[in-house]
Amino acid sequence: MLKSEQVGFNLLKTKDVYAILDGDKSFRSDALDEDVSLPYQSGPMLVEVLNKFGIDATYDSSSRWMYVNVLLEHCIENNRVSDMLAYFFSLERFQNDFYGLTPEEIKRRHGAVVEGAIAAINSVLFFGGHELRCFGNNYVIVSVDDVPEMSIPSINTIDRSYIKDMAERAQEDIELGNFDSALTKARTLLEEVFCWAIERKGVQPSSSGDVGKLFSQVKCLYNIHADRTMDRRICDLVNGLNKIVDSIGQMRNKQGDAHGVGASRVNIEDYHARLAVNAAANVADFVLSVVHRAERNGH
Template sequence: MSMPYLSGSAICDVGKRFGLALEYEGMKSRWSYMYDLIDLGIGSSNISDVLSYLFDESNFSKCIPSSLTNEEFKEYYKRSVESAIGRINSLLHYSGKELVIKNDKAVLVSRNKEEIELSLKNIPTINRDYIKRVAENAIDNIERSNYDSALTQARTILEETFCFVLEQRNIQANNKGNIKNLYKEVKNEYRMHFDEKADRRVKKLLSGLENIVSAVAEMRNKSSDAHGVGENRLTIDKHHARLAVNSAMTMADFILSVEKKANGKLDY
């Protein structure tokens, strides 16, 4: 079961349908264009309309074999959409939201605490391999000059890591979307700034973590228009984008080590 195949140019056409500035250049992979489409949709608040269009039954009728009966087609369509939404919701877990289809409209709704706790066992662990995969995707975006997407992924690395280590202490993160406050929660819970025995040079090194969180938050602030123009538009060079991603990856790795050590795990 899968979503309808869309070429890079077709994905760009979907963007234009909703007034999104997505141009086909022929140099990027389809998944990269799709990532840009979703990212632009979120930035312009059109994501619900974009997803509703992608999940529309009419798009499936164009690519599913005509040999299927009407009932078989309906079942294929239902399972394909359910599978896609399930994968999306696994990624949305730490946001406390989930994607649902209501009246043929794709919408994000809040999940109650019980649902989140019950689904924890089905969510992949945030570990070094996961961080490495996200960072590698971000570096791929940088090589394709998709700096906005790379910065979003740098932020995601930090936010999901902070939420994960808090949940290891059975704490539901209260500041989703605000990575500065999330980091403060992590610091307080794991008493990262209470080690009086730490060497002053180590403390100085640790103080630099604040700057990483602050910089990544400001470079890709969810409340700002990352795709806008004018003085609020972030101008960034390739090596700066790479620095942001690598800094986020290094910090996330350190935070995972803090959690492991604090919780008595030997592989920190």
């Protein structure tokens, strides 16, 4: 993590922000026209969250905000603040609060509460000239005057360790019940591997944000096409990659995984999320192997 990013996330280290995250503090939702809050987290519940994020903690008489402080410091140090915020905002944590509502009302209220929580946090950060912004499932602290843009990633090195690490982080999200973040990481893994493969050929990746178009570039550049010289079963297998890439891209595109009201979402179970993550890792590994073989053969 860059030092500037650490300083930015340190701005979250206030009792007012902690009270928003642990459900102590209510805030106004303009969309719902009522006061709302994030799900209340008891001390034992917060200790469980600490344990899930790899912190060895046990419940004692500490104030609840202190547990949130420990968690935030750990996540700043380990570059996991986005994961932490995504966990606190995840739909699965609202199950008790929204029990009995229709799926449409659950989605509407969830989006509105998260939007209100971010606005409430920004009301704390505003006096220092900063705000929390969300891009997909990634959170950043920026100056209120900044207009950051999401760009196509430029990756210097992709290897199996990178793929394994990204997949493991996505699996951790699934264990935490944060399926949105896991799907985002699956899509990001594909996007970064595809962009890396394209750039290895000295070509500019498509800037459309469509992971399917990036995969089409990869297939064209590396001649990954099922043809009549290939065994039919291999052709079917290769053709199946297109459906995998398209499905993951559609499940969690750059608009669909935002936490705004009306965001399009896919209701999935943990095993669906695991399937998406494992499939993305397999496609990424396949493309990595294709690139290495092409470079060994001088193509």
